[in-house]
Amino acid sequence: MDGKKQDFLATLPGTLIAWGLPIAAMVAVIGVPHPVKTWVWVAGLLWMGAACLWNARRCSRAHCFWTGPFFLLMTLPVLGYGYGLLPLGGEGWKWLGAAIGVGAWGIIALTERDGKYS
Template sequence: MSGGSKRDLLGSTRSAVLAWWLPIGAMLLTIPLPDGPKTEIWLLALSWMGGACLLNARRCGRVHCRYTGPFLLAMTLPVLGHGTGLVPLGKDGWLWLGLATGGGTAAIWGLSERMMGRYR
């Protein structure tokens, strides 16, 4: 195991669940909720995951975390805009936000580590 991988939060099931899987689960559980609570939970979840990514990038040099962290934090802006009605995205707005968040994160993860490796 390399030095980076020993400190990688994704290397521990417990850390990965706390940092990413629980917030993702919370976001999914909000599907039937009204916009107010959904917005609050999504903002908390995205901020938590983005912060965890930035922490992980600093801890172990995980490449994708350097990019997914800022991306997840940036996704709070369209979520806030749609959730407050300032940027109406239509009846499928939450679906589009979820797809953009999940798809963007997956693309950043895959492409960044394919091009630059797992740790730096």
């Protein structure tokens, strides 16, 4: 089986399960207070990070080798802000969301060229 057929991003169900559901959960709890929001975000990032690393192994998609660890590492500032250890002010969740989104898209832009695999 070639890499494209094994790629989660090649199918809508794969994309929705691997990234759509966790992103939807993270967005759904924006107005919910800590600790629920913190732990939903951590779970979403862990899920997406694991999906990226699994996808990297399955199809060798270049950006997955980088976005997987990125999502996993982003759990640390989320936990830090959620528990008051990282002072990001009253807009901290927006800053974290922006950092996660911009960071992921930046990694994809830098590592993928015309949808090519590594």
